[in-house]
Amino acid sequence: MSEDRADRVTRLAGLGFTIAYAALIGWLFARQPQTVAEVTGGLAATIGVYSINQQAFADGVRFFRNDQFVEARMAFARADPATRDARTQFYIAYSFYRQGWGRLYHDDALYTEGVAAIDRAIALAPGGRLVVDDDNLQMRTGEELKAELEAGRRREASDFNPMRLFRERK
Amino acid sequence: MTNALREAVILPVAFLTVTLLGGVRIADATSLVPPSVFALVLGLLVVRVAVQSGTLVPERLLGPSRSALANANGLVVLLALWLASAQVIAVLIPESGLPRMLFALFLLILLVNTAVAAPNRTRLLRSLAVTFGTLFLLKFVVLRELSAPGTGGLKRVLQTLLEGITLGVLLQPPSHAAAGYVALLSLVLFLISLFLLPAQTASRQGGHLTRQDGLLKRHHDA
Numbered sequence: 454m455s456e457d458r459a460d461r462v463t464r465l466a467g468l469g470f471t472i473a474y475a476a477l478i479g480w481l482f483a484r485q486p487q488t489v490a491e492v493t494g495g496l497a498a499t500i501g502v503y504s505i506n507q508q509a510f511a512d513g514v515r516f517f518r519n520d521q522f523v524e525a526r527m528a529f530a531r532a533d534p535a536t537r538d539a540r541t542q543f544y545i546a547y548s549f550y551r552q553g554w555g556r557l558y559h560d561d562a563l564y565t566e567g568v569a570a571i572d573r574a575i576a577l578a579p580g581g582r583l584v585v586d587d588d589n590l591q592m593r594t595g596e597e598l599k600a601e602l603e604a605g606r607r608r609e610a611s612d613f614n615p616m617r618l619f620r621e622r623k
Numbered sequence: 624m625t626n627a628l629r630e631a632v633i634l635p636v637a638f639l640t641v642t643l644l645g646g647v648r649i650a651d652a653t654s655l656v657p658p659s660v661f662a663l664v665l666g667l668l669v670v671r672v673a674v675q676s677g678t679l680v681p682e683r684l685l686g687p688s689r690s691a692l693a694n695a696n697g698l699v700v701l702l703a704l705w706l707a708s709a710q711v712i713a714v715l716i717p718e719s720g721l722p723r724m725l726f727a728l729f730l731l732i733l734l735v736n737t738a739v740a741a742p743n744r745t746r747l748l749r750s751l752a753v754t755f756g757t758l759f760l761l762k763f764v765v766l767r768e769l770s771a772p773g774t775g776g777l778k779r780v781l782q783t784l785l786e787g788i789t790l791g792v793l794l795q796p797p798s799h800a801a802a803g804y805v806a807l808l809s810l811v812l813f814l815i816s817l818f819l820l821p822a823q824t825a826s827r828q829g830g831h832l833t834r835q836d837g838l839l840k841r842h843h844d845a
Binding site: 459460461463464465466467468470471472474475478481482485487 | 625626627628630631632635636639642643646652653654655657690692693695696699703
């Protein structure tokens with residue numbers, strides 16, 4: 454290979470590598486991943502090869518239905534370590550809702566974490582439309598769950614309505 | 624090391640790595656912070672003094688005599704240099720309070736003064752190494768020690784007094800011990816990369832002083 458040709462190859466390869474490296478850095482600044490799993494998962498999701506751990510997800514759903522919300526979230530975190538799956542994040546948000554729900558008052562801290570999770574889920578859903586096909590849930594869309602969580606955090610006159618004692622958890 | 628390797632691979636990767644490492648802020652949660660607008664402006668000043676001093680000869684990176692591919696490599700180096708300069712400055716400026724303002728002002732005055740003084744390459748590199756090194760020590764050793772949560776009773780008392788006297792504008796938010804190492808690595812890598820930039824050199828050839836920046840062909844009688 455002549456020197457000129459070798460130079461051209463070096464320059465072209467260098468340019469390609471630099472552009473890819475710059476794109477990676479830009480992605481890291483934009484996404485702010487906190488763990489290596491988030492970095493690898495996020496990159497895998499970018500090229501469309503990310504998948505959740507189905508066994509861990511099934512464990513999470515089972516815990517969720519048994520009202521074991523802390524255990525459910527641990528299983529969901531194992532299923533989706535990169536927080537890139539909208540459905541898993543929806544269940545995490547729902548677990549915060551159910552755990553924080555109370556007849557007399559709602560747990561603001563849990564509801565706040567629920568809002569963060571549902572925001573993540575909606576952001577990850579294609580076109581922001583998130584519908585979860587689960588007959589055991591009364592709220593199956595991201596919008597319903599987010600509205601319920603946000604309503605739970607607001608202080609309103611209706612909070613003092615004695616009829617709220619008869620409300621049911623969704 | 625060939626010019627192509629240096630321009631296409633080593634310098635862009637080194638400067639982009641500085642940009643990445645310089646953005647790392649390690650506290651309770653790790654975050655990546657892009658350089659502020661002020662840091663970007665100061666970064667431009669660094670590029671300007673680098674060109675002025677001959678540390679960087681832009682015509683050796685961009686010019687009509689070079690191929691389009693070589694010019695693309697050169698443009699990437701210039702952009703990466705600018706971002707890395709801004710990020711290194713952002714690393715050296717404290718996070719908050721009076722020190723942030725003072726450090727920023729000091730850097731602005733220093734870079735303007737350096738531009739006016741028009742140092743040569745050696746002096747500029749020496750000056751940047753000393754200045755950035757000093758600011759690094761002030762931020763990551765002195766200010767960090769002052770702001771670190773007190774372990775003994777005496778330190779806590781002194782810290783409370785200091786906070787009271789300075790109305791809390793001196794102390795910085797706590798940072799992880801690793802933050803200093805990451806910042807030092809980015810700073811050292813930046814200075815090495817500056818040294819590797821295509822520079823204006825001079826050599827004596829048979830009683831003639833020849834500038835070897837590929838552009839100026841003037842020969843002066845020795």
